[in-house]
Amino acid sequence: MRTILIVLFTLAGFSVAQAHAFLDHASPRVGSTGPAPGQVELWMTEDLEPAFTRVKVFDAQNQEVDNKDARISGSTMIVSLPKLAPGTYLVKWSAVATDTHHTTGTFKFTVQ
Amino acid sequence: MNFYRHHKLATAALIAAVALQSFTTKTHAHGLEGDRFFPPTPLTDDPFAVDELSLPEVQYNPASSSRETDVTGSFSKEIFPKFALSVQSTYINLNPVGGPSQSGFSPITFNAKYQLWEVPDHEFILSIGCDFGLGGTGSKELYSYDTYTTYTPNLYIGKGFNELPESLKYLRPLAFTAVVGYDLYSSYSGPPPSNAVEWSGSLQYQLPYLQQHVEDIGLPKPLSDMIPLVEFQMTSPVNWGPQMTTGTIDPGILWEGKYCQISAEASIPINHNSGTAVGGLVQVQVFIDDLFPKIFGHPIFFNDENSNQTDTESTTESK
Numbered sequence: 001m002r003t004i005l006i007v008l009f010t011l012a013g014f015s016v017a018q019a020h021a022f023l024d025h026a027s028p029r030v031g032s033t034g035p036a037p038g039q040v041e042l043w044m045t046e047d048l049e050p051a052f053t054r055v056k057v058f059d060a061q062n063q064e065v066d067n068k069d070a071r072i073s074g075s076t077m078i079v080s081l082p083k084l085a086p087g088t089y090l091v092k093w094s095a096v097a098t099d100t101h102h103t104t105g106t107f108k109f110t111v112q
Numbered sequence: 113m114n115f116y117r118h119h120k121l122a123t124a125a126l127i128a129a130v131a132l133q134s135f136t137t138k139t140h141a142h143g144l145e146g147d148r149f150f151p152p153t154p155l156t157d158d159p160f161a162v163d164e165l166s167l168p169e170v171q172y173n174p175a176s177s178s179r180e181t182d183v184t185g186s187f188s189k190e191i192f193p194k195f196a197l198s199v200q201s202t203y204i205n206l207n208p209v210g211g212p213s214q215s216g217f218s219p220i221t222f223n224a225k226y227q228l229w230e231v232p233d234h235e236f237i238l239s240i241g242c243d244f245g246l247g248g249t250g251s252k253e254l255y256s257y258d259t260y261t262t263y264t265p266n267l268y269i270g271k272g273f274n275e276l277p278e279s280l281k282y283l284r285p286l287a288f289t290a291v292v293g294y295d296l297y298s299s300y301s302g303p304p305p306s307n308a309v310e311w312s313g314s315l316q317y318q319l320p321y322l323q324q325h326v327e328d329i330g331l332p333k334p335l336s337d338m339i340p341l342v343e344f345q346m347t348s349p350v351n352w353g354p355q356m357t358t359g360t361i362d363p364g365i366l367w368e369g370k371y372c373q374i375s376a377e378a379s380i381p382i383n384h385n386s387g388t389a390v391g392g393l394v395q396v397q398v399f400i401d402d403l404f405p406k407i408f409g410h411p412i413f414f415n416d417e418n419s420n421q422t423d424t425e426s427t428t429e430s431k
Contacts, residue, residue: 019370019399020144023324031281031327045370099405104232105147107325 021046021075021097023105033110036084040066040091044075052096055079057089065089084111146232147325148272148287149318154375154395155345155362156289156314159239159268161196161225163408164188165400171393173379178206182218190411194227204254216251219258225268235272235287242266247298264310266293274325285321289314306349316341320368339366343377358386362393373397 021044023030028037040057050072057066057079070079077093089111094104143150143160152158154169169184181204188198202218225241245262273286290313297305318339323331346359364377375395381387401409 022149022320025328029328030324101401101405101409103144105324 019046019097019099020101020103021048021095022103023093023107024075026091026107028109030107031109033112036111037081037109039078039080041076041078042091042093044077044095044097046095046097046099046101047075048072048077049096049098049100052094052102053077054092054094056092057081058092059089060087062090086111145230145237145270145272146235147274148235148270148321149368150237150270150287150289151316151339151366151368151373152397153289153314153316153341153343153366154364154377154393155343156312157223157225157266157268157291158289159225159227159237159270161194161227161239161241162188162190163196163401164198165398166200166395167398169393169395171379171391173387173391174389178208181205181207188223188225189408192413193411193415195411196225198223198225204251206254214254216253217249218254219245219247219250219262221245225266235270235274237268237270239268240266241268243293258305260305261298263296263298264293265296266291266310272321281326282322284326285318287316287318287321289316306351306355308350309348310346311348312343312345314341314343316366334367337368339368340364341366341377344382346382356383356385358383360386360391371399371403373399 024043024045026043027041028034040055042055053070053072055066055070055077056064056068059065065084066079066081068079070077077095087110088108090106090108092104092106094102096102143152143158143162150158150160152164152166154171164187166184166186169182169186171180171182171184173180173182182202183205184200184202186198186200188196190196200221200223203215204218205213205215207213222244223241224244225239227237227239229238230236243262243264243266245258245264247259247261250257268289268291270289271287273284276284291311293310295305295308295310297307316339319331319336320339322329323336341364343362343364344359345362346357348357349355359382360379361382362377362379364375366373366375373396375393375397377393379387379391379393381389400407
């Protein structure tokens with residue numbers, strides 16, 4: 001076992017420790033009900049690779065309703081929204097952290 | 113072949129695996145099926161064929177007359193996409209009442225596992241595999257020293273409760289994993305061992321899932337990283353007549369950190385044959401694909417660098 005650890009920690013010098021990008025929190029909040037937001041903003045737990053990271057917002061008919069102008073910066077992703085009608089909306093995100101770990105997720109929010 | 117030679121072979125195999133690892137830049141996610149992260153749990157081998165390092169798992173069982181303490185280490189490496197090999201060994205210390213203490217290593221156990229069927233939208237995974245407990249590789253000082261090899265074909269399942277209706281949305285963080293295996297043996301001398309069904313499972317309430325996918329109720333850290341769970345681990349002999357099922361039910365808590373997770377569980381015997389007092393276990397699981405992303409987190413062979421992005425798009429769009 002000692003030999004294994006020596007190999008691992010020696011090779012660790014070639015890499016940088018990072019982790020999977022999970023959702024830390026969002027605005028509007030996950031599962032919340034409130035007035036129509038002007039944008040959806042997600043704060044992730046890791047820095048993101050913009051070229052491979054996506055966030056989209058769908059209505060109850062599974063039609064994409066965001067303005068398709070997602071911006072990825074650091075560990076946040078933002079997409080703006082038109083004026084949303086009352087209803088429940090689904091946010092789908094797909095994130096690739098800067099160390100290339102890939103994660104996906106969904107959550108809903110409701111507009112009164 | 114003696115015990116130490118087996119250990120040297122296992123170590124050499126692991127070093128070779130690491131040396132063969134190409135320093136590519138695409139990395140698989142560990143234990144994820146759709147929105148669901150299935151953490152490795154102490155008693156139920158999770159259904160994922162991925163890179164994992166469990167170091168150590170300490171289990172104390174004061175209930176049996178032998179008052180047993182086990183320290184287990186295991187390492188799993190993805191060889192081909194969705195196929196992994198692992199090796200595990202346990203150091204056992206026995207302090208029987210009124211008798212001399214014994215200590216030594218259990219037989220080395222190898223495992224091969226393949227992720228057979230995955231449905232990310234339903235947070236479902238089914239895997240198959242087999243454990244190989246190599247006879248003659250344990251310490252002869254232990255009374256449980258075996259000369260025969262044990263083969264245990266296994267079926268692994270993981271399922272999240274994401275399909276529950278809105279009225280039951282607070283139950284969506286629930287998930288379960290289960291393993292069912294059947295012990296077979298190589299040739300042996302002396303009394304024949306009983307074939308047995310090994311079955312274990314975990315039922316988890318995942319607070320991170322609640323916060324990230326159902327409703328952000330404002331749980332502070334470290335509570336938002338906790339997973340209360342109940343595990344069970346049972347053995348049911350099938351050809352020893354009156355022998356009954358033995359095992360434990362193990363309620364506990366799991367803390368999911370950035371680079372590791374820590375689990376603590378109580379072990380409650382289900383009947384007198386399983387023990388007479390409550391024991392416990394603690395496990396530290398290291399996320400080696402996060403600590404060393406250029407080394408771990410992708411298969412040694414046939415690592416398709418484009419597969420992740422393809423998966424990303426298809427998974428997202430199919431929801």
